Amino acid sequence: SAVISQKPSRDICQRGTSLTIQCQVDSQVTMMFWYRQQPGQSLTLIATANQGSEATYESGFVIDKFPISRPNLTFSTLTVSNMSPEDSSIYLCSVRGSNTDTQYFGPGTRLTVL
Amino acid sequence: AQSVAQPEDQVNVAEGNPLTVKCTYSVSGNPYLFWYVQYPNRGLQFLLKYITGDNLVKGSYGFEAEFNKSQTSFHLKKPSALVSDSALYFCAVRVDSNYQLIWGAGTKLIIKP
Numbered sequence: 001s002a003v004i005s006q007k008p009s010r011d012i013c014q015r016g017t018s019l020t021i022q023c024q025v026d027s028q029v030t031m032m033f034w035y036r037q038q039p040g041q042s043l044t045l046i047a048t049a050n051q052g053s054e055a056t057y058e059s060g061f062v063i064d065k066f067p068i069s070r071p072n073l074t075f076s077t078l079t080v081s082n083m084s085p086e087d088s089s090i091y092l093c094s095v096r097g098s099n100t101d102t103q104y105f106g107p108g109t110r111l112t113v114l
Numbered sequence: 115a116q117s118v119a120q121p122e123d124q125v126n127v128a129e130g131n132p133l134t135v136k137c138t139y140s141v142s143g144n145p146y147l148f149w150y151v152q153y154p155n156r157g158l159q160f161l162l163k164y165i166t167g168d169n170l171v172k173g174s175y176g177f178e179a180e181f182n183k184s185q186t187s188f189h190l191k192k193p194s195a196l197v198s199d200s201a202l203y204f205c206a207v208r209v210d211s212n213y214q215l216i217w218g219a220g221t222k223l224i225i226k227p
């Protein structure tokens with residue numbers, strides 16, 4: 001399985017600012033995913049980020065609000081732009097393991113917007 | 115529409131007793147089914163999966179799950195619950211070649227000493 005780290009682990013931000021979340025994997029992976037999760041709730045997929053191509057966003061999520069970078073096979077960033085209190089959530093990155101259907105998850109970033 | 119249902123928001127089990135966390139699904143084609151566990155303030159950890167083959171799948175921490183095609187179910191089980199099994203459990207199904215997953219709502223498992 002892949003070992004995934006996220007930075008920051010948590011943050012408290014002011015309304016109108018932006019936060020960039022980093023996701024680092026210990027091995028090269030083709031597919032990375034960004035999710036949002038309200039505490040105790042299910043996961044909502046924001047976008048799929050493949051290296052060398054534009055991220056694919058799910059319905060309800062747009063690039064201007066959640067720009068994603070995927071500069072190489074071990075790293076990705078998700079930016080939450082122009083934040084509002086409704087963006088308060090846990091943001092999780094996951095990767096599809098090599099030669100497997102399994103997704104592995106990072107520890108998450110807990111974001112609070114005041 | 116493709117979906118995953120976890121009909122119980124919460125399951126309470128006494129330590130040492132067997133536990134079952136239920137999951138049913140509705141997909142077109144052959145399902146790829148997964149169970150994940152989330153401990154408080156942690157990311158999701160993969161427990162087990164069914165892709166093909168034996169309907170009984172064994173995974174981490176003594177958990178197992180049985181794929182039942184006729185009932186479209188993939189219930190998670192453990193013969194003897196531990197207090198440390200208390201966590202949030204998610205069932206998920208892969209729906210397409212993009213490896214995206216549809217997630218159940220989650221079931222909170224509480225194991226009482």
